[in-house]
Amino acid sequence: MNDARAVIVGSGPGGATAADVLTAAGWDVVILEKGRNHLIDLEAPYEPKGEFSNDELKFGFRHFLGPDPLAEPRTFRRGEADGDRIHVGDVNNLPSTVGGGGPHADGKLPRFREDDFHVRSAFGPIEGAAVEDWPLTYDELEPYYAEVERLIGVAGAAEANPFAAWRSGPYPMPPGPDMYGATLTAPAAEKLGLHPYRAPTGANSEPYDGRPACNNCGFCGFYGCPIHAKGDPIASLRRALLTGRCEIRPEAYVTEVVLDGSGRRATGVRYLDAGRRVQEVRAEHVVLACGAFETPRLLLRNGLANSSGLVGRFLTVHFQTFVVGGFPFDLLGDRGRAVTHLHDDFIVPGPDDVAAAREAGLPWMKGGVVEHGSAAGPIQEAVEYPPGELHTAAMRESALRRKLWVFTMQGEDLPQATNRIDLDPAVVDAWGFPAGRLTYSPHRHELVASAHFAPKLEAVLREAGAEWTIATTSPPAPDAAFDTPLGVAPASRHIMGTCRMGADPATSVVDPEGRFWDVENMVCADSSVFVTAAGYNPTLTLTALAHRTASKLAGIGPPGG
Amino acid sequence: MIRLVGPVWLSPEDHAVVAAAGDRLVPGSAETGVADYVDTLLGAFEFDPPRIWAGGPFSGRHGGEAGFDSFLALGAVEELAWRTRIEGSRGLPEREFNGPVRGLQEEYRDGLASLGTDFATLSPEEQDARLGAVPEFKALLYRHACEGMYGDPVYGGNRGGAGWAAIGFAGDVQPRGWTAVEMRPPAASEDGRPPAASEDGHA
Numbered sequence: 001m002n003d004a005r006a007v008i009v010g011s012g013p014g015g016a017t018a019a020d021v022l023t024a025a026g027w028d029v030v031i032l033e034k035g036r037n038h039l040i041d042l043e044a045p046y047e048p049k050g051e052f053s054n055d056e057l058k059f060g061f062r063h064f065l066g067p068d069p070l071a072e073p074r075t076f077r078r079g080e081a082d083g084d085r086i087h088v089g090d091v092n093n094l095p096s097t098v099g100g101g102g103p104h105a106d107g108k109l110p111r112f113r114e115d116d117f118h119v120r121s122a123f124g125p126i127e128g129a130a131v132e133d134w135p136l137t138y139d140e141l142e143p144y145y146a147e148v149e150r151l152i153g154v155a156g157a158a159e160a161n162p163f164a165a166w167r168s169g170p171y172p173m174p175p176g177p178d179m180y181g182a183t184l185t186a187p188a189a190e191k192l193g194l195h196p197y198r199a200p201t202g203a204n205s206e207p208y209d210g211r212p213a214c215n216n217c218g219f220c221g222f223y224g225c226p227i228h229a230k231g232d233p234i235a236s237l238r239r240a241l242l243t244g245r246c247e248i249r250p251e252a253y254v255t256e257v258v259l260d261g262s263g264r265r266a267t268g269v270r271y272l273d274a275g276r277r278v279q280e281v282r283a284e285h286v287v288l289a290c291g292a293f294e295t296p297r298l299l300l301r302n303g304l305a306n307s308s309g310l311v312g313r314f315l316t317v318h319f320q321t322f323v324v325g326g327f328p329f330d331l332l333g334d335r336g337r338a339v340t341h342l343h344d345d346f347i348v349p350g351p352d353d354v355a356a357a358r359e360a361g362l363p364w365m366k367g368g369v370v371e372h373g374s375a376a377g378p379i380q381e382a383v384e385y386p387p388g389e390l391h392t393a394a395m396r397e398s399a400l401r402r403k404l405w406v407f408t409m410q411g412e413d414l415p416q417a418t419n420r421i422d423l424d425p426a427v428v429d430a431w432g433f434p435a436g437r438l439t440y441s442p443h444r445h446e447l448v449a450s451a452h453f454a455p456k457l458e459a460v461l462r463e464a465g466a467e468w469t470i471a472t473t474s475p476p477a478p479d480a481a482f483d484t485p486l487g488v489a490p491a492s493r494h495i496m497g498t499c500r501m502g503a504d505p506a507t508s509v510v511d512p513e514g515r516f517w518d519v520e521n522m523v524c525a526d527s528s529v530f531v532t533a534a535g536y537n538p539t540l541t542l543t544a545l546a547h548r549t550a551s552k553l554a555g556i557g558p559p560g561g
Numbered sequence: 562m563i564r565l566v567g568p569v570w571l572s573p574e575d576h577a578v579v580a581a582a583g584d585r586l587v588p589g590s591a592e593t594g595v596a597d598y599v600d601t602l603l604g605a606f607e608f609d610p611p612r613i614w615a616g617g618p619f620s621g622r623h624g625g626e627a628g629f630d631s632f633l634a635l636g637a638v639e640e641l642a643w644r645t646r647i648e649g650s651r652g653l654p655e656r657e658f659n660g661p662v663r664g665l666q667e668e669y670r671d672g673l674a675s676l677g678t679d680f681a682t683l684s685p686e687e688q689d690a691r692l693g694a695v696p697e698f699k700a701l702l703y704r705h706a707c708e709g710m711y712g713d714p715v716y717g718g719n720r721g722g723a724g725w726a727a728i729g730f731a732g733d734v735q736p737r738g739w740t741a742v743e744m745r746p747p748a749a750s751e752d753g754r755p756p757a758a759s760e761d762g763h764a
């Protein structure tokens with residue numbers, strides 16, 4: 001006797017979307033979430049819990065949304081030469097809480113371009129990187145993109161970006177108000193031949209789906225939205241709960257996928273509850289949506305779904321280039337959604353970029369989307385200045401907060417087999433399970449692209465009125481001139497590719513529909529399945545894929561089809 | 562917020578040393594309650610729920626009902642992590658899954674002993690010398706002074722929002738937020754740029 005038709009592990013954007021789709025199709029589901037519930041009352045009428053707030057200590061310094069790095073450390077090394085690890089603690093941590101990274105994110109939600117699904121065919125191979133085509137096309141995913149934009153509530157302007165992929169309809173809402181700094185950097189970028197546009201954002205620009213419009217509070221990235229104007233997964237989870245067919249169990253740490261005698265079918269999962277008692281949920285189908293770091297960790301611990309030997313491998317992040325500019329006046333960076341403009345020019349290489357790549361001995365190079373943004377809290381700013389008598393003066397001058405503007409390029413990171421998640425040989429979590437370990441070094445492509453595009457961004461900032469500019473990267477380039485406060489591990493919160501999707505079970509972990517090759521009734525609904533990283537924020541794409549995977553599981557066709 | 566009379570974890574003497582040392586690192590922080598901030602953190606578990614995470618969604622300063630005062634309960638793993646961070650692992654196996662952890666209380670006990678009970682009476686140069694002799698503790702105190710000065714008042718520092726007021730930071734603004742008009746500087750000229758910033762950094 002099953003407890004549910006499907007058990008979903010993880011309640012982030014991926015898992016929440018799967019729950020939304022499956023419950024709408026009449027399935028009953030149980031969602032198991034390792035973290036606590038600060039998002040939504042689990043009794044009807046499922047109101048927000050009211051625990052999010054504009055509180056820098058709680059969100060920025062005290063791990064409110066988890067995971068606490070002391071209880072759930074991860075480890076990092078650049079490669080084997082580093083030994084077992086060079087860092088223990090926070091490594092690409094996304095929140096561990098009901099809603100996953102959804103509440104934390106400030107929700108720039110661009111789609112990928114058509115090319116991004118067949119980089120290998122469009123651009124060709126690059127030595128030392130496992131650049132492959134996806135086993136699906138943009139056209140196939142488009143209806144799901146449109147549907148998740150509607151479900152999440154994305155505010156954007158369809159015609160704004162000349163590089164955008166084709167779309168079947170407009171965004172459900174117009175873009176929200178521009179940050180002041182972006183009203184200076186966007187025209188400056190245009191003047192230098194770039195094409196900035198208002199960022200499609202999962203934050204309501206008008207009341208939508210029973211949630212209010214964003215009021216530009218400025219505590220956006222890294223914070224939960226106190227008024228739920230963000231398209232965090234509260235909308236999907238609430239819809240699922242309202243069907244009466246969804247149960248969410250927080251503080252349920254899944255430790256094992258249980259298999260039947262054949263070893264090819266799952267009968268459900270086991271988890272530890274808040275009191276560390278072993279519990280089991282039996283289900284016809286298992287949906288893994290632990291995020292691209294924890295999904296492979298769980299599988300590796302179980303020795304599961306890994307006949308290809310590729311679980312955990314081809315991990316990609318975004319190779320981030322930060323270009324900051326200091327202005328002689330206040331940019332009001334603490335008002336607004338942290339980022340209101342993007343430009344995609346560096347994703348679509350021009351002749352100059354191709355020439356630079358060739359000169360560096362690469363067949364091609366791609367940068368990434370550039371975010372025009374700002375916003376650091378005053379504590380984060382304060383710790384950057386030296387202590388002592390001049391501290392207050394520095395804070396009043398606020399060179400590093402109010403007068404700073406930041407371009408973040410989410411550079412496309414090429415997949416490499418050696419970049420991966422595995423299990424740390426010694427460090428464990430509070431339950432005694434091996435910590436996940438990230439081994440990561442950028443490919444030369446990322447370093448060359450970053451060095452090529454950064455000066456272009458510095459020029460834009462100077463054009464906009466910056467008095468000084470600095471470029472840095474995360475992770476640090478091997479020849480970096482100075483240490484960044486972001487540390488030695490990649491600071492990117494975009495993690496992809498650890499259970500690669502493909503048409504051949506020998507070279508991929510899941511099939512083109514997101515089903516694990518080795519476990520016939522188990523699918524993956526997070527960004528583990530990405531084949532390549534693209535230079536775009538991943539969440540809309542992983543959500544569209546989760547929608548598609550769940551729809552196919554339930555035997556329903558594409559939305560609107 | 563409800564404050565008990567006097568410190569909950571620091572002795573009155575230590576409280577005075579934290580205030581003086583904090584003030585040396587972040588001027589003005591003594592007056593805005595840095596020692597109360599540190600005391601509330603080190604003594605967080607003297608309260609129920611512990612004073613780790615303030616409630617939400619609003620402070621009441623910009624409308625809505627005040628909710629920050631209602632601190633949120635910790636889950637089992639969170640309590641384990643925070644007790645370990647604050648109290649240290651104390652040889653308890655459930656806290657030592659990756660080996661012993663020194664707690665903040667111990668860091669403070671040792672650090673304050675090195676600064677000396679006479680710290681507050683010393684000259685600024687002598688204070689700097691004593692702080693310089695314990696660089697790790699100085700760094701910890703400095704971080705806590707920044708947190709106390711610019712964190713929400715509900716955590717014990719930044720009394721009455723004085724830290725924020727000193728730098729022209731509005732703090733939390735929900736549920737009022739900022740209007741589209743307020744997102745631009747009032748003095749913005751035609752090309753969108755304000756005139757040169759005035760002395761205090763405000764356009």
Ligand SMILES: Cc1cc2nc3c(=O)[nH]c(=O)nc-3n(C[C@H](O)[C@H](O)[C@H](O)COP(=O)(O)OP(=O)(O)OC[C@H]3O[C@@H](n4cnc5c(N)ncnc54)[C@H](O)[C@@H]3O)c2cc1C
Nearest residue numbers: 010012013014034096100101105108222254291526537539
């Ligand atoms: C500050 C910030 C800003 C961001 N901004 C953007 C942005 O602008 N645009 C964008 O596209 N992306 C952004 N992101 C990234 C975005 O949050 C992630 O891409 C997204 O959350 C990934 O969704 P997911 O469902 O795959 O996994 P997650 O959101 O990581 O959710 C996985 C969930 O599974 C749970 N889990 C893991 N293991 C287990 C287990 N064993 N048992 C039970 N539960 C488990 C976790 O606790 C977690 O809650 C941002 C992230 C952060 C932190």
Ligand code: SF4
Nearest residue numbers: 203214215217220225
């Ligand atoms: S800026 Fe808008 S979406 Fe972001 S937290 Fe504030 S109100 Fe919510």
